[in-house]
Amino acid sequence: MSPERKIDLAWLMLVLLSVGGAGIARSDANAVLVAVGVSLVMAIKLRLVCNYFLELHEAHPRIRRAVLAFCHGMPILVILTTAFGDTLSSLTGALLG
DSSP: OOHHHHHHHHHHHHHHHHHHHHHHHHOOOOHHHHHHHHHHHHHHHHHHHHTTOGGGGGGOOOHHHHHHHHHHHHHHHHHHHHHHHHHHHHHHHHHHH
C-alpha cells in the first residue's frame, strides 16, 4: 500500500473515531464508563496522529518517548479526573491554598 493511501486511511479513521467519540460522549451511561470509552478513542487517535502525521518513528528517542508518554498519559488522566475529580480538586486546593 502506498504511503498516500495509508495517510488517507488514517485520516478516514480519525474522522470515524471523532464521530464515534461524540456518540459515546452523548450516551447516558455512567460517567466513568463514558470517560473510559472517550479515553480509548482518544488513545487510538493520538497513536494514529503520532504514527502517520508526526513521523514519530524518525524522531530522536527522547522526543519519541515524551510524545508516547503524552499519548498514554492523557487518556489515563481523563479517566482519573472523571473517577476522582472531587478528591483531586480537594488535594489541589490544599496544595495551592
